[in-house]
Amino acid sequence: MTAKILSLNVNGRDETILCDGLTTLQEVLRDQLGLLTSVKDGCTQGGCGSCSVLVDGELWLSCLAPVAALAGRAVMTLEGLKQSAGIAAIQQSFIDNSAAQCGFCTPGMILTVKALLDANPEPSHDEILEALSGNLCRCTGYLPIVEAVKDAAARLSGGADAARASEGREG
Ligand code: FES
Numbered sequence: 785m786t787a788k789i790l791s792l793n794v795n796g797r798d799e800t801i802l803c804d805g806l807t808t809l810q811e812v813l814r815d816q817l818g819l820l821t822s823v824k825d826g827c828t829q830g831g832c833g834s835c836s837v838l839v840d841g842e843l844w845l846s847c848l849a850p851v852a853a854l855a856g857r858a859v860m861t862l863e864g865l866k867q868s869a870g871i872a873a874i875q876q877s878f879i880d881n882s883a884a885q886c887g888f889c890t891p892g893m894i895l896t897v898k899a900l901l902d903a904n905p906e907p908s909h910d911e912i913l914e915a916l917s918g919n920l921c922r923c924t925g926y927l928p929i930v931e932a933v934k935d936a937a938a939r940l941s942g943g944a945d946a947a948r949a950s951e952g953r954e955g
Contacts, residue, residue, distance in 0.1 A: 790855040795864025803851045810835045810846035813861060822862035822891035826920075833919030836892035837861050843899040845918070862891045870898060873939040874932075883932035885923035893919050897933050905941055907933070
């Protein structure tokens with residue numbers, strides 16, 4: 785397999801990476817760029833969602849994406865979204881609803897929720913379940929995560945005060 789060098793924008797920075805036709809985006813993000821915190825290695829078969837990233841704003845499973853086809857595309861991991869609108873509200877909603885336990889699935893879940901709420905700011909219960917269907921969680925039983933998504937949607941559409949008021953919480 786012939787190795788080649790290509791440029792990939794990751795979290796707002798142009799990165800020079802080495803790959804061949806079989807190198808996945810997950811391998812590049814973890815092994816070449818050291819993004820081990822948010823880009824998990826759960827199954828490498830597209831079955832768990834823990835390696836989710838955004839490519840030009842769309843949710844991708846990085847373990848299934850041949851990186852050689854992504855030259856010039858913009859990849860965002862959770863590390864790169866720290867300052868972006870909405871991420872803090874989603875993260876706080878996960879904390880407040882106990883939607884993260886061991887945390888292994890959490891970065892992928894949060895990216896999935898970000899992609900969902902960017903496309904559909906007021907998802908129905910069924911739309912939330914559908915959006916989360918590719919992300920496995922072995923700890924929470926999913927209900928806290930679904931509640932966190934509803935909470936995040938309320939925070940982002942009406943602000944944190946609206947979300948707290950709707951659940952009878954204060955402060
Ligand atoms: Fe442990 Fe989801 S919080 S896998």
